[in-house]
Amino acid sequence: MLVNRRRILVEFGDCDPAHIVFFANYFRWFDDCTTALFLAAGLPIRELFPSHKVLGIPVVEATAQFLAPATHGDELLVESTVAEIRKSSFVITHKFFHGKVRLLEGRETRVWAAAHPTEPNRMKALPLPKEVVERLSGTHKKAGKKSARTRR
Amino acid sequence: MLVNRRRILVEFGDCDPAHIVFFANYFRWFDDCTTALFLAAGLPIRELFPSHKVLGIPVVEATAQFLAPATHGDELLVESTVAEIRKSSFVITHKFFHGKVRLLEGRETRVWAAAHPTEPNRMKALPLPKEVVERLSGTHKKAGKKSARTRR
Amino acid sequence: MLVNRRRILVEFGDCDPAHIVFFANYFRWFDDCTTALFLAAGLPIRELFPSHKVLGIPVVEATAQFLAPATHGDELLVESTVAEIRKSSFVITHKFFHGKVRLLEGRETRVWAAAHPTEPNRMKALPLPKEVVERLSGTHKKAGKKSARTRR
């Protein structure tokens, strides 16, 4: 399965009066890291969503365990992994580190969602396109690349 | 156990390009609703934390199931409950509604935390003060009130 | 010209490690208060923008003077006014108070903007519709109301 690493610099404005990252910001970073994971898989979301006529990949479940706090000036490393792919949803896990210290373990389930055909302000989950499944699972092969690999 | 209700108006800036609330904002609202729950319990956090020499009540675990989306202009009702009180931590649940539609069910575990005595940038969980336990569990009685109740 | 008042409760997560509102949040509140001003004028933006086929009322200039800080638990009062209406733009001023203390004076210029006809990721300012001008300037009269007033 696909893994991606991304660095995050904790800013002053990310922190609360307890001088630690306000916890909701980690979920904002979940989203940024999932975007980065998709990009690493060859799936830039800005083009991906309109080209497939979907609204996006909304989160249907998110969970996080906060193991240690971080503060501004800390440079974090986030390791994001595609943990599971289902018919119309998938699971991403995120692990946040500051140096060797593990700060957070999180998990989000997202769906491939379009506007609901009849009800406004609702969404409808659709089956994940084959290309998205292949790219997220790391089994995607480009035509050119495939033959190149076959030759070796 | 204590329950509190709070209204939230979803603003334009709370929503993302999919025209729904950006999911991390719900966790921001978890915090606001926990503050409101504490206030309803007679525990205003601005005075509570310095008077007990703690940094606050950081979240050590948070989870949410997103059942239906909301968009700007929606007025949400959040029902927050003290679900469990342990020695130095407690669990709050939040249920978000838009009219009769249940939008979200969430749960957060928080600790009563002071600055770590020896290591900077770390926190240390402390036993919950008796008054906080009583107020969160709804068993707190003021001296005056108690006698008043006894009289009836 | 139209004036609207709105209350804002400063939350823990709105504040930074200096224990005061992180200044960027005031600009978020500018947006919320402009939405409330539009609503008070009979212009709910969720219906207004799609019905006029515009993207919204993006800010082209914003400025604020921060006169005194606020912290969590403070309840602020914001007074928002339509200060000027031009052909395709308008100026809103916001004054923030905490009790009798004036905290902030701000000003934003916004345009009535649609998607650019030929260039993606750009916008195009359009003339403000007559109804919007009338409602923001407080000169709008409903057919029924007008006659009711004339009668008095």
Next chain:
Amino acid sequence: MLVNRRRILVEFGDCDPAHIVFFANYFRWFDDCTTALFLAAGLPIRELFPSHKVLGIPVVEATAQFLAPATHGDELLVESTVAEIRKSSFVITHKFFHGKVRLLEGRETRVWAAAHPTEPNRMKALPLPKEVVERLSGTHKKAGKKSARTRR
């Protein structure tokens, strides 16, 4: 005067339903870029503020002109400059670019502020320390560096 450049990747969650950066986020980035400018000047704020016993450098005036919108996936370049240094305040300007397109020109005035000696929830501006003035104005010389430069 000191100049610093910093890249910002616009994320999905930074954008609003009009598919452009929600304008308040630029002011969040002002803060991040000022922190980066201070770091480039040899003034890491996490150590700087406590070592000088100040609360920070709160903004007393901020202004921005929004010239063109940006959306998620855009990588912005921000050029931040110390434009003016006064007794207890200073002015920073920020210019945001996307490729060759200028997106924003902004300006913020900040003060060097400590807790107010007698009134809680207030701040007091103090004269900027000599080292901070020298570093922000680019005239600071380290003992070792100075002689090295003199030798040339």
